Amino acid sequence: MKAMVLNRPGSPLKWTELPDRQPGDGEVRIKVLACGVCRTDLHVLDGELPDPKSPVIPGHEIVGRIDAIGPGVAGLAMGERVGIPWLGHTCGVCPYCEANRENLCDAPLFTGYTRDGGFATAVIADARFAFPLGETGSDVSLAPLLCAGLIGWRSLKIAGDGKRLGLYGFGAAGHIVAQVAKWQGREVFAFTRPGDTGTQIFARTLGVTWAGGSDEMPPEPLDAAIIYATVGDLVPQALKAVRKGGRVVCAGIHMSDIPSFPYQILWEERQLLSVANLTRQDGIDFLGLVPKIGIVVKTTVYPLEQANKALEDLRAGRFDGAAVLVP
């Protein structure tokens, strides 16, 4: 197999030939067809997340077909198309796993961070964390749903049922969640980097009610806001934009420090929460809805060997929607 390997944080990924691996107990091997690029990959690259596997193959929005099945795997077939998400393994016995909160598992493995991921021609996965994808939809357009879509879905659930929803950061997750929220009958307010009129125009083509800079206030108070951008300064900004009793959800795995802010903007029962990872139930719920919602994922495709370019373009905000690598 071939892979783009991160040998040490801060260095570019390296195109590497590796021996083919056989799946172990409870594992499957997947021939990768497409793998989305997520902001979390940048955090792995930059060494901003603790205790990564090293070297590691990044990538946790994997679409592929099963090409080898290990002992003890039930319910998956050779050639079946599956998706592999960020949550790659849980212990099943810790208090969080037992309480149906496996997203908070005490001994998890994360794809492309603490176990090898999908910036490769093949990947070994825990079979219990492989979602059957069926044959509807292209490999490339499904890939970003495996993290941007799933984490987006979980953050949308945690934001509550409010009608007026603000999205801070309108990239891969934002543009998917905007479509889900609209389908649910909500009004979406899209906040981009100040002056990024291109992304604001893109947001309007998806039917948002309002689009503007993150330094602007929405035309009416929001019921809830979700922050996808990794900028801590957005927290007080979003708190100011939500109504009494409103909720602000931080959906990123990493964020710059949140500046101090006057208590008054949290007062009146506003809530500030974070969302972490996903559960398999989130995956089943969301992927089941995808065909009904008719989500159109905007993608920019790069050959696998150009993963470094895709990552730098993501960092610089050079494309709308999501980047996807194809081997």
Ligand SMILES: [Zn+2]
């Ligand atoms: Zn656990």
Ligand SMILES: [Zn+2]
């Ligand atoms: Zn991700």
